[in-house]
Amino acid sequence: MKTKNTLIIAALTGLLLSGSALNSFAQDTNVSVENTKSASDNLSILQIKPMQFRVSYNNPVSNTVAVRILDTENNVLFSENKRVNTNYLKYFDLSTLNDGTYTFEITDGKEKASQSFDILTTTSRVVSSIN
Secondary structure: OHHHHHHHHHHHHHHHHOOOEEEEEEEEEEEEEEOOOHHHHHEEEEEEEOOEEEEEEEOOOOOEEEEEEEOOOOOEEEEEEEEOOOEEEEEEEOOOOOOEEEEEEEEEOOEEEEEEEEEEEEEEOOOOOOO
């Protein structure tokens, strides 16, 4: 009985010390721009921390820009129409999104710029031995 308890404690300790960790990261998959190239030149998406992005759009043609985040089935996860003078700037925390491909899309008058990215969760495990 004592040996069985010792083995259970050793197994649980090994699990706790194994260093199992989950990491999520985003990766750009492509950039697509419709209508004019100037829209893509104005769009900047920067990952500042894991799963946190800074989206900026400079020198808009119109006074209002439409910003959306879409999933692979073109479901709108976020939508905002924002009045701007010289630029649009917003920080996004996407840590709650599941693995998949998503797209930032900005519409400026008749111009549209979009950038897609993948969210992938990786698991890393460390094996340790307890003697």
